[in-house]
Amino acid sequence: MSTIIKKEGFSYAFNQDACVTCAGRCCTGESGYIYVSKEEIFTISDLLKLSVNDFGVKYLFKHGYKYSIKEQVYEGSYECIFYDRESNGCKIYEARPSQCISFPFWDYFKTRVDELKEECPGIIDD
Ligand code: SF4
Numbered sequence: 001m002s003t004i005i006k007k008e009g010f011s012y013a014f015n016q017d018a019c020v021t022c023a024g025r026c027c028t029g030e031s032g033y034i035y036v037s038k039e040e041i042f043t044i045s046d047l048l049k050l051s052v053n054d055f056g057v058k059y060l061f062k063h064g065y066k067y068s069i070k071e072q073v074y075e076g077s078y079e080c081i082f083y084d085r086e087s088n089g090c091k092i093y094e095a096r097p098s099q100c101i102s103f104p105f106w107d108y109f110k111t112r113v114d115e116l117k118e119e120c121p122g123i124i125d126d
């Protein structure tokens with residue numbers, strides 16, 4: 001049975017089963033920002049058993065007044081440095097940022113459903 005998620009205020013639904021065969025398109029592809037809050041920086045550092053400073057130097061960069069997780073390029077695709085190609089998963093899943101948890105229900109996509117459908121094969125009309 002499919003796991004369909006809906007959220008109030010959004011005109012689309014999300015079939016979570018699509019993640020199994022998708023190859024992490026929301027964690028790879030075009031370059032983007034993966035913002036982390038101060039609390040999330042502490043949580044991820046803790047998970048990785050790194051000091052906040054070491055974690056920041058190794059995995060983050062500053063964009064304006066925010067911090068974003070670094071990417072690495074693989075065969076022309078910009079992938080989050082925590083994307084695990086082998087398992088098609090997230091290396092910091094338990095501590096992943098809220099930006100990742102809330103995908104694909106971002107305000108940005110409310111008026112850009114076609115763009116979202118191109119990125120995420122799990123998007124279906126509600
Ligand atoms: S792009 Fe969509 S289907 Fe693919 S992993 Fe991300 S949320 Fe799942």
Ligand code: SF4
Pocket residue numbers: 026027034069080081082083084089090091092093096097100
């Ligand atoms: S932190 Fe995890 S879920 Fe978020 S973009 Fe990176 S690999 Fe994907």
